[in-house]
Amino acid sequence: MGQLFYQKESPSTNDEISQFLLYDNSDFIALHTFNQTKGRGQYGNTWISTAEKNLAYTLAVKTQNSTLSDFLFNYYTAIVIRDFLANLTENIVKIKWPNDIILKNKKIVGILIEKRKINQSNYYIIGSGINILQEEFDDISKAGSLLTQTGIQFDLKEFALNYHTFLIEKLKNIPSEEEILEQFNENLFRKDEISVFEINEERQNGIIKYADEKGELWIDLENDGLKSFYHKEIKLLY
Numbered sequence: 437m438g439q440l441f442y443q444k445e446s447p448s449t450n451d452e453i454s455q456f457l458l459y460d461n462s463d464f465i466a467l468h469t470f471n472q473t474k475g476r477g478q479y480g481n482t483w484i485s486t487a488e489k490n491l492a493y494t495l496a497v498k499t500q501n502s503t504l505s506d507f508l509f510n511y512y513t514a515i516v517i518r519d520f521l522a523n524l525t526e527n528i529v530k531i532k533w534p535n536d537i538i539l540k541n542k543k544i545v546g547i548l549i550e551k552r553k554i555n556q557s558n559y560y561i562i563g564s565g566i567n568i569l570q571e572e573f574d575d576i577s578k579a580g581s582l583l584t585q586t587g588i589q590f591d592l593k594e595f596a597l598n599y600h601t602f603l604i605e606k607l608k609n610i611p612s613e614e615e616i617l618e619q620f621n622e623n624l625f626r627k628d629e630i631s632v633f634e635i636n637e638e639r640q641n642g643i644i645k646y647a648d649e650k651g652e653l654w655i656d657l658e659n660d661g662l663k664s665f666y667h668k669e670i671k672l673l674y
Contacts, residue, residue, distance in 0.1 A: 464497060513535065
């Protein structure tokens, strides 16, 4: 099993992980904290986390371990995290395209995957912020935690170790592209349901049909018919 390092406080585990990738054989090395002060989300967004209530975790995996495209690697990582939480909570857990994790209509995990060259090796830097024990989400109405959504009080240290072990096992045994696409679409949030979307600041009803291997989401829109979108070209309002 790859090493799991701990920092009592970290600005961003995605930024700090490079300090622990010191050798040629550094692979499946992870860093976690329960107090991340400057977490980053996708596209420059911030990830706000209450100290000692949640987990910020980053795993560095050499890109040579995978022959998948970046899009499918992203999908597979979301599947693995979804599976861990579904098994742990015995609840239905969904993936909101492209890779937010949803439990009972609330976002409980944000994922940020970056590719980076560190000490002459190319890595996937897989960051995840998991809301575990936080109870108040004043400014983020669509966010929740494992506690708010299930009522279960998890031990943070035990959770982190089990999560680390599960991710490494799954990322060392990557299935076929077809299986990844099938699993991703099986667990896609609001698939085949009428939803409200925002496109170019206008609202329109539509039905999510599927996500494809190019990272696009296909939606059957009320006015425009079946169209595909990349992330940030459309917003799901529920």
